[in-house]
Amino acid sequence: MAYSCSLFHSSLASKSNFPSLHHQNHRGFNRPAPTVISCFSSSTFDSSSATSSSSNNSPSPQKDRRHADENIRDEARRHRSTAKNTLSAKYVPFNAGPDSTESYSLDEIVYRSCSGGLLDVQHDMEALRKFDGAYWRDLFDSRVGKTTWPYRSGVWSKKEWLLPEIDPDDIVSAFEGNSNLFWAERFGKQFLGMDDLWVKHCGISHTGSFKDLGMTVLVSQVNRLRKLKRPVVGVGCASTGDTSAALSAYCAAAGIPSIVFLPANKISIAQLVQPIANGAFVLSIDTDFDGCMKLIREVTSELPIYLANSLNSLRLEGQKTAAIEILQQFNWQVPDWVIVPGGNLGNIYAFYKGFKMCQELGLVDRIPRLVCAQAANANPLYMYYKSGWSEFKAVKANTTFASAIQIGDPVSIDRAVYALKNSNGIVEEATEDELMDAMAQADSTGMFICPHTGVALTALMKLRNSGIIGAGVRTVVVSTAHGLKFTQSKVDYHSKEIPDMACRFANPPMQVKADFGSVMDVLMKYLGDKAPKL
Numbered sequence: 001m002a003y004s005c006s007l008f009h010s011s012l013a014s015k016s017n018f019p020s021l022h023h024q025n026h027r028g029f030n031r032p033a034p035t036v037i038s039c040f041s042s043s044t045f046d047s048s049s050a051t052s053s054s055s056n057n058s059p060s061p062q063k064d065r066r067h068a069d070e071n072i073r074d075e076a077r078r079h080r081s082t083a084k085n086t087l088s089a090k091y092v093p094f095n096a097g098p099d100s101t102e103s104y105s106l107d108e109i110v111y112r113s114c115s116g117g118l119l120d121v122q123h124d125m126e127a128l129r130k131f132d133g134a135y136w137r138d139l140f141d142s143r144v145g146k147t148t149w150p151y152r153s154g155v156w157s158k159k160e161w162l163l164p165e166i167d168p169d170d171i172v173s174a175f176e177g178n179s180n181l182f183w184a185e186r187f188g189k190q191f192l193g194m195d196d197l198w199v200k201h202c203g204i205s206h207t208g209s210f211k212d213l214g215m216t217v218l219v220s221q222v223n224r225l226r227k228l229k230r231p232v233v234g235v236g237c238a239s240t241g242d243t244s245a246a247l248s249a250y251c252a253a254a255g256i257p258s259i260v261f262l263p264a265n266k267i268s269i270a271q272l273v274q275p276i277a278n279g280a281f282v283l284s285i286d287t288d289f290d291g292c293m294k295l296i297r298e299v300t301s302e303l304p305i306y307l308a309n310s311l312n313s314l315r316l317e318g319q320k321t322a323a324i325e326i327l328q329q330f331n332w333q334v335p336d337w338v339i340v341p342g343g344n345l346g347n348i349y350a351f352y353k354g355f356k357m358c359q360e361l362g363l364v365d366r367i368p369r370l371v372c373a374q375a376a377n378a379n380p381l382y383m384y385y386k387s388g389w390s391e392f393k394a395v396k397a398n399t400t401f402a403s404a405i406q407i408g409d410p411v412s413i414d415r416a417v418y419a420l421k422n423s424n425g426i427v428e429e430a431t432e433d434e435l436m437d438a439m440a441q442a443d444s445t446g447m448f449i450c451p452h453t454g455v456a457l458t459a460l461m462k463l464r465n466s467g468i469i470g471a472g473v474r475t476v477v478v479s480t481a482h483g484l485k486f487t488q489s490k491v492d493y494h495s496k497e498i499p500d501m502a503c504r505f506a507n508p509p510m511q512v513k514a515d516f517g518s519v520m521d522v523l524m525k526y527l528g529d530k531a532p533k534l
């Protein structure tokens with residue numbers, strides 16, 4: 001498919017009755033406000049999520065109480081500042097040189113640069129820098145735990161760094177983000193000899209995966225585009241099951257049609273039922289994810305269907321907030337390592353971008369080393385890394401229990417390489433045995449993770465064994481989906497029904513006759529095995 005400067009163009013629209021396609025304070029204060037704020041006394045931000053420690057400005061619960069006939073959107077509107085917004089963002093070619101002048105408004109429908117390369121959302125960093133790091137830390141911290149629209153969302157609590165110009169009325173949010181940063185105490189100690197291991201549970205989320213973080217941003221922007229009468233009839237994606245779930249849920253919440261292309265028989269039942277239940281138009285296509293991705297790219301260049309995959313750089317703006325959240329949850333201390341499972345490879349770049357923005361804007365003084373973990377059955381990035389980044393070759397992705405990363409031709413390969421090179425990063429891989437064992441081991445310590453998180457944990461185990469990651473260093477493993485989406489893989493594993501897999505940590509249920517003696521026998525044996533050895 002040729003992209004002519006990739007501005008959304010439709011031959012079909014011009015022939016049919018589709019609309020024409022040619023058009024293309026707020027302050028958080030746990031501490032005194034940084035002096036820089038006084039230069040912006042007509043604040044860039046609204047006042048609804050601000051709390052102040054200064055006595056003459058302290059919030060009055062009665063006065064600020066929501067009016068009886070208001071909802072939280074109305075309330076936010078009442079509090080909104082009339083001051084001019086000084087922040088902005090635009091699309092630019094990804095990793096463009098300093099001489100590049102190519103850029104697009106976020107209100108344009110564009111996914112690729114003139115040369116066919118990836119795009120990136122570029123913020124006006126000078127405007128953001130007018131506020132110092134302490135200001136941003138305080139602002140973001142002040143929004144946690146409140147129900148204020150839209151800042152209750154872990155994503156929109158960073159609104160100024162995402163879509164600074166969007167009207168909060170256009171935002172479509174399920175108050176995603178603010179996910180648990182779980183201290184993996186027992187897993188770390190028992191299997192890795194680590195006591196500072198953390199799992200960022202991005203999958204404990206509205207639709208059960210980290211995709212919600214990006215989708216709230218993308219669907220909000222689509223909502224805005226539709227209000228601006230831009231030609232967006234629906235939103236579409238190719239998916240291995242999580243993007244489609246998030247897309248269909250957010251679109252359903254906003255009343256926007258969604259269309260999802262799924263590789264037939266390659267996603268879990270739980271994932272399949274999500275877009276069906278949310279009223280998406282579901283196409284089950286007899287190909288793999290890469291085949292679906294190719295088709296959706298072709299279709300979205302012909303029809304007024306907005307592309308929701310992470311090729312669209314808007315998605316990564318939302319996903320980058322998980323990195324900012326990790327720093328926030330550690331009280332703005334930087335972990336040493338962050339390990340992310342990779343498939344289409346948008347997320348590893350999103351993490352890099354989130355960390356890097358925090359460094360550039362003075363919230364932290366360094367960034368973590370990143371690890372991207374792939375399934376050995378779908379490992380084009382790993383192969384590229386092993387070749388010393390000499391030659392990238394797409395692969396035919398083979399079946400893997402980590403089905404959401406069964407991707408052989410990742411669209412964000414360039415973004416991933418950039419993120420890894422600039423974070424002194426590493427790529428690792430996990431065989432099917434390794435990832436399933438790691439998942440079972442993690443589950444045995446009280447987690448209930450997805451196979452993709454098993455891939456990331458395998459990478460950690462390998463890096464611990466080789467001594468690259470030391471025992472005492474603070475490490476975060478990103479868990480990308482909820483384990484309940486992948487119960488069949490756990491059932492297969494614990495039933496030891498997987499051909500050629502030892503299933504070393506299987507814990508099958510015991511069949512027992514319905515009589516007291518039989519039950520006592522098995523219990524006595526079980527308890528005997530568990531008795532502490534004296």
Ligand SMILES: Cc1ncc(COP(=O)(O)O)c(C=O)c1O
Nearest residue numbers: 342343344345346347404480481
């Ligand atoms: C559960 C899960 N984990 C990891 C990934 C990989 O993310 P990315 O495609 O951004 O590399 C995906 C999707 O690809 C996913 O659905």
Ligand SMILES: N[C@@H](CCOP(=O)(O)O)C(=O)O
Nearest residue numbers: 239240241242243309310344
């Ligand atoms: N795992 C993804 C694959 C597509 O990734 P995307 O981030 O480019 O949408 C999925 O769940 O579909």
